[in-house]
Structures are given as C-alpha cells and as structure tokens.
Amino acid sequence: MKPRKDTSIKDIAAKSGFSTATISRVLNHQGGYSKETENRVMNIVKELNYSIKNQNLQKIGILVPDLTNEWFAETVRCLEEELYAKNFHCYISSTNEIPSREHFCFEGLTALKVSAIISFLGSEELVSLAESASFPVLFIDRIPQTPGKFLCLESDNYIGGYMATELLIQKGCKKILFIGRNHHASVIHSRQKGYQDALKEYQLPINPELMLQLESPDHPYERSRDLVCYAIKKKIEFDGIFASSDLRASGALQALKQNGFSVPEQIKIIGFDDTSVCRQCYPALSSVRQDPLAMARHTIELLFWQLTQNPHLAKHMVLPVSIVERGTT
Amino acid sequence: MKPRKDTSIKDIAAKSGFSTATISRVLNHQGGYSKETENRVMNIVKELNYSIKNQNLQKIGILVPDLTNEWFAETVRCLEEELYAKNFHCYISSTNEIPSREHFCFEGLTALKVSAIISFLGSEELVSLAESASFPVLFIDRIPQTPGKFLCLESDNYIGGYMATELLIQKGCKKILFIGRNHHASVIHSRQKGYQDALKEYQLPINPELMLQLESPDHPYERSRDLVCYAIKKKIEFDGIFASSDLRASGALQALKQNGFSVPEQIKIIGFDDTSVCRQCYPALSSVRQDPLAMARHTIELLFWQLTQNPHLAKHMVLPVSIVERGTT
DNA sequence: TTGAAAGCGCTAACAA
DNA sequence: TTGTTAGCGCTTTCAA
Numbered sequence: 116m117k118p119r120k121d122t123s124i125k126d127i128a129a130k131s132g133f134s135t136a137t138i139s140r141v142l143n144h145q146g147g148y149s150k151e152t153e154n155r156v157m158n159i160v161k162e163l164n165y166s167i168k169n170q171n172l173q174k175i176g177i178l179v180p181d182l183t184n185e186w187f188a189e190t191v192r193c194l195e196e197e198l199y200a201k202n203f204h205c206y207i208s209s210t211n212e213i214p215s216r217e218h219f220c221f222e223g224l225t226a227l228k229v230s231a232i233i234s235f236l237g238s239e240e241l242v243s244l245a246e247s248a249s250f251p252v253l254f255i256d257r258i259p260q261t262p263g264k265f266l267c268l269e270s271d272n273y274i275g276g277y278m279a280t281e282l283l284i285q286k287g288c289k290k291i292l293f294i295g296r297n298h299h300a301s302v303i304h305s306r307q308k309g310y311q312d313a314l315k316e317y318q319l320p321i322n323p324e325l326m327l328q329l330e331s332p333d334h335p336y337e338r339s340r341d342l343v344c345y346a347i348k349k350k351i352e353f354d355g356i357f358a359s360s361d362l363r364a365s366g367a368l369q370a371l372k373q374n375g376f377s378v379p380e381q382i383k384i385i386g387f388d389d390t391s392v393c394r395q396c397y398p399a400l401s402s403v404r405q406d407p408l409a410m411a412r413h414t415i416e417l418l419f420w421q422l423t424q425n426p427h428l429a430k431h432m433v434l435p436v437s438i439v440e441r442g443t444t
Numbered sequence: 445m446k447p448r449k450d451t452s453i454k455d456i457a458a459k460s461g462f463s464t465a466t467i468s469r470v471l472n473h474q475g476g477y478s479k480e481t482e483n484r485v486m487n488i489v490k491e492l493n494y495s496i497k498n499q500n501l502q503k504i505g506i507l508v509p510d511l512t513n514e515w516f517a518e519t520v521r522c523l524e525e526e527l528y529a530k531n532f533h534c535y536i537s538s539t540n541e542i543p544s545r546e547h548f549c550f551e552g553l554t555a556l557k558v559s560a561i562i563s564f565l566g567s568e569e570l571v572s573l574a575e576s577a578s579f580p581v582l583f584i585d586r587i588p589q590t591p592g593k594f595l596c597l598e599s600d601n602y603i604g605g606y607m608a609t610e611l612l613i614q615k616g617c618k619k620i621l622f623i624g625r626n627h628h629a630s631v632i633h634s635r636q637k638g639y640q641d642a643l644k645e646y647q648l649p650i651n652p653e654l655m656l657q658l659e660s661p662d663h664p665y666e667r668s669r670d671l672v673c674y675a676i677k678k679k680i681e682f683d684g685i686f687a688s689s690d691l692r693a694s695g696a697l698q699a700l701k702q703n704g705f706s707v708p709e710q711i712k713i714i715g716f717d718d719t720s721v722c723r724q725c726y727p728a729l730s731s732v733r734q735d736p737l738a739m740a741r742h743t744i745e746l747l748f749w750q751l752t753q754n755p756h757l758a759k760h761m762v763l764p765v766s767i768v769e770r771g772t773t
Numbered sequence: 774t775t776g777a778a779a780g781c782g783c784t785a786a787c788a789a
Numbered sequence: 790t791t792g793t794t795a796g797c798g799c800t801t802t803c804a805a
Contacts, residue, residue: 463793481790
C-alpha cells in the first residue's frame, strides 16, 4: 500500500512530454498515435504505477444466486475462461439466494459501468432492472417467465425431466418419487413438468403424494435425506426417485441406505446436473447432464453477437441435455 | 435495456431545482441537507432512472483461487454477508488456480476503485501488487511467506495438522499416510509440518514414502483415489491417512473401499476443512474444522479497523481449528 | 500523429 | 441547508 494520492494522466503527460489527450488515446487503445509513442507512454505508465483506475477495461458482471452450488461455480468458471480469452474482466456478485438482495447486487454491478450483465436469476425484479439498464442483460439458467424481450439461454430442463423419468420407467419403476423445491424458478417447474408428462405418456398415475418439495435451498443433502426418511416412515411406496439436483439425489440415496433398501435393485435413483458428487456416491449416481462449458460458450457467443451487432436482440436458446447412467439405475 | 445516453446529475438538478452540488451530496450520503430534499432528489433519481454509475458505492474486491472449492465458496459467502451488513458491495474475481491470471484479476479489481481487496492468495506476485496499491490488501488463508508487512489472517493449519495426526496415533495408527499437494501455498506446508512434528513427538518414524503429493488442484477426489490405489498396489503399508483436504480424504476412502479395506477398523482417515462432503461419505468423514464464519468475521473486523483507524497496520492473526470426529476414526 | 482548448460529469471550498 | 464557483481527471473536437 503506497501512494495516498493517485497518479493521473497529467503526471504521465508531464513525464512523457506528450499532452493528456495523447495519453488518454493510448490508454483507451483508440489509435491515432505511433507505436513508439505507445511504448514510451506505456513504459511511464508502469514506472509511475498508474492506477489503471480510470483505464477503460472491458467489464462484464455475473450475477448468481449461490456459489456454493457446484453447478453454478463450475459454469461461472467456464464463463470466466471464455471472457478472459477475449480480454474481458469479470466481476461476480452473489445474492446468496436472498431475493431482496437482487436489487442491491444488480446496482453494485451497474455502478461498475459494465458492458453487460450475465444473470443466473430471472425474477420479476431483475427483468424490471434489466429493462431500465443502459446495457444488455443476458439471462441464463433461471430465465424469466416471459423470456420474449431478452437474450435467454437455458438447458432443456423439460426434456431432462422427461428422459430421467422415462429411464426409470424403462428400468421397471412404476411409482416414482419426485423431489423438487418450492421456488418460482423456471428450471424446477420444467423438470417437474417433464416428469409428469413422461408418466402420462407411459400411462402411469400422477400421484401428488409422490411429489415432494423442499422449502429452502440450504442443506439440500440433509433436507432431502430427511424428507425421504419421512416418506418411508409414512409408508409411502415408491420404487424410483427422480431428484431435481444431484445433492438432493445423494441425500435420498443416503436415506434409502439408512433404511436398508438396496439401490438400484429395490429402488432406482437419478439426479440432475451431473456434478462431482455423482462420482463420489456409492453406488455412483446416474444423472441428467447439463454441460457447463457448452452453456458458457453459447452464452458468450450470444453476448458478443449482442454487443457487436444488434443492440436490441431478443432470443431464447435451449441447450440439449444428456443422460449419464451410473450405478443407481 | 433503455437509454443510449446516461442521465447525469445535471438532469436531476434541472428537474429538481437544486444545484448539482446538492444532488452530489445526497447521492453520496454526505449529509448537510434536509430529509425532504433527500426524498425529492431520490424520487427524481428513480424517475429518471439515474445510472448510479457514478455513485460512490463502497466497494470491496475479493480475490480467490477457485470457487468450485466449497471452503472458498462458503467463506466468500460469509464475507459477502458481513459486508452487506455494512452496506459494502463486493466483487469477486477468481484466478481459477492459474498463477499468471493473478495480475489480470488484481488489476481488474483495482480498476473498480475498491476501498480494499481481500485476497485468498499470497504469492510473491500479489505481495508486489499489494505494495504498490493505493488501498489496503488483506491476505487470508494462503498468506504471504513473509507476512510482516500486511494484514494477514489464517487458520492454525500447523496445529490442525498436528491434532489430526495425533488423533490417528492415539487411535492406534503407526504408519500414517499424508496426502498433500505440490504447491507453494502456506497452508499445505503448515499442515504437513504439523503432521511431521506429531510423528516426532510420538517417536514414530517420518517415512518419505508415506508422504504423497498431488500435482494439480483439479479433480482432487479422483486424483487422490488413484494415488491411494497406486500406493496399495505398490504394497506401501499404512493404517491411517491424513489428507490435506476433505475431497482428497473422500477419494482416499473410496480407494480403500474399492480395495476391500474396512474403515475405520483396518485404516482410519481424517480430512481437513470440514466441508459438506464429510457428512455425505460413508462412513462419515472425520475432519479438522476451520470455521468459514469465524474467518469472515475476523477478516471484516480487521479490515474495518484498517479502513477507519490505522492506514499502515500490519498484523498476523491465527484462528483456532477444531477436530470433528466422525465414522472414519 | 499530435496538442490546445473546450467540455463533461462530478466533487469540494466557500459564502450566504 | 443550499448555491456559486473553482477544480479535477478524463475525453473529444478541431486545427495543424
């Protein structure tokens, strides 16, 4: 920690002999100066340790609900890599799943003068903030309920839910438990819709007793385990479980083991996201994979299309998912 | 996404009848105006959708090596909560464990005109960047090798390593495998030193063959599992494992199960960090707990002390760790 | 390719 | 409590 007073472009101008205008041009890569001038200026910039504070970096804000969720963390990481390759800085802000925090975080990113925000949240609040922003907002994963006006990108959660359920049915399951979460986010609803439609398609009854909902996003493993234990205690019968996330599936698996059920012989399980926990369970957990890297690449592609071509672009893109079968099915 | 041209405080001044100076004061919460003025101004600010872009928010940068590591993600989350309570915005930047990215990320945060940076990285590079910064940098977890000049905060990794090893010894282990990582970070070295000193204290031999090092931070579970499988194949004998992280411990546990060893009867295991994976293993994993919330609280306390009192404060703080015993010991 | 000078948006000193 | 005014740091225009 050094100077109290920051060096300004005036200092660089003085030391280099150029005018502040030239320094400004060089720092903003605007062109209209010689290579030699650039070198001289940049050397003095380093020498004086110019704060960069005012340099116009390319900035992207990333808004997430929860970084302790591995799928978010991994997708953010992929986004960072893609953005780094284009020399964009990215700044992450997390609401920690607190809705009232969304406004605060969005304003925080806005204050950075970012070129765009990539939002993993699509609440009404955020849609309204995005509408009045002077830069594009791209929604991914939890997209708005009416995606019409914005760039939106999501995995095919509906088909994922359908395929997961279909797999369990094809393996002989007749009574499939669904573990969801009470939340307005689009992703959970789509997965549950896929589950219900698969049951219908195979002429199995849709039993509300078999659709369990967690109340909070915290401790998905423990809450899900307890929920399944409770279902067993209540003598609810089932021979398959489709959980809306891997951690919930893993908790369910634990509940079954504790109660002496054999997996996959008596009861089969499949999760969603294909995160690392799948490979750490025993038996290893089957899951619906949504690829973080593919998600990140398409996001950045859309974003740069937006930034460079069409400032009023609206588009809704759906990425395919795939089944990864392991020991629990 | 709306206006091409941002509204400025001039617009608000015109519309409200006040001068730009008053608007500036209100926006920066500097006081010296009536409650009524504030309300009038803030209403027009909302009405005109003033960009906030220039509003002087209180900003803190957080620099982390890897957000997919649960301990980092959880500690960052706690930091965010503490900072939110003080109305500070925080901006997270991750190097994704790539050393050459440190400069890029630090500059990115500097460009935001943050009041301070909290860094989970303490490399030479960062020390040099911190020295020439015009704001305080607080190092936590992976603190610099010569912490003298800065605010530094870490868990007692040495004692943690010592206690973990001691616990295994007291439970009867004579040949304890250590799983570390080839990295200059202070934390791993301290844990390994604690391991070695505990062995010495109990007059057990320090066998280099029993100290395994992972080469990369990626896939700790898989790499650790493979490493232990390899050790078993090579007929290296051991009856206890101290792993320098929970995921490495979990991978080791998996390797033992695959090879037909019973845990904790034949071989005991303990990890480090006490992350959620400990409760998801079977048997549940014992671990050395370093509390994310305590870490965050002390960090913020030190930081605000620095920001409000002494601008040239240097201090090295060490937080206690505790053993959490579960099924693997 | 460069500089002088004007301008923009914001802050701070001072006066009322 | 508020406005006037000067000033700061940066960008942009215009002329050379």
